[in-house]
Amino acid sequence: MAKKRYTLYLPTPLARRFDQVAKERQGAKSALVEEALRASLEPRQHEGIEEGLARRLNELHKAVARQASDQLVATETLALLVRYFLAVMPPIPEDDQESARLTGRRRYEIFVGEVGKRVAEGRRHTAEVLQTIPIDQPDLFAAAPSETLLRRPPAASNGWAASNGQPAKPEEAGGHG
Numbered sequence: 001m002a003k004k005r006y007t008l009y010l011p012t013p014l015a016r017r018f019d020q021v022a023k024e025r026q027g028a029k030s031a032l033v034e035e036a037l038r039a040s041l042e043p044r045q046h047e048g049i050e051e052g053l054a055r056r057l058n059e060l061h062k063a064v065a066r067q068a069s070d071q072l073v074a075t076e077t078l079a080l081l082v083r084y085f086l087a088v089m090p091p092i093p094e095d096d097q098e099s100a101r102l103t104g105r106r107r108y109e110i111f112v113g114e115v116g117k118r119v120a121e122g123r124r125h126t127a128e129v130l131q132t133i134p135i136d137q138p139d140l141f142a143a144a145p146s147e148t149l150l151r152r153p154p155a156a157s158n159g160w161a162a163s164n165g166q167p168a169k170p171e172e173a174g175g176h177g
Contacts, residue, residue, distance in 0.1 A: 008033075 010018060022029045092100045 003030075 018029065018032070022032050025032065
């Protein structure tokens with residue numbers, strides 16, 4: 001194979017290291033330069049790089065998919081909450097609006113405090129949140145959670161529980177979660 005001649009200028013420390021490696025390998029300096037250029041210009045020659053990159057990309061793909069799923073759940077939850085609120089909640093009479101605003105402000109402060117505490121502690125699981133809802137207090141944010149929260153009763157085999165805390169019969173469950 002025909003070869004083209006190049007003239008290289010190297011810094012003194014690099015030139016000394018180059019001479020030392022060429023002497024240790026007992027080979028020609030041009031062969032050492034050729035090997036280094038191949039390794040540099042054809043990174044696929046390095047074993048394991050492609051597998052490592054593929055593995056890392058797969059991990060990133062899974063993480064992004066989890067984020068997308070979590071965002072979808074959060075968006076759907078918010079949409080259902082807003083729809084329920086707008087459809088079910090009757091308008092507040094003019095005389096009661098100021099006390100409703102004060103109650104709402106207190107509830108919101110409790111809510112924001114709980115969210116901040118959970119995020120700071122790294123507790124972000126929906127199941128944990130559901131376990132803290134007291135059975136005898138249907139309005140979760142009416143007061144700050146206390147240590148005397150009741151545990152949820154065991155759900156019926158179909159996963160539903162009646163409002164009295166007893167397992168619901170299938171016809172009572174309604175099927176609309």
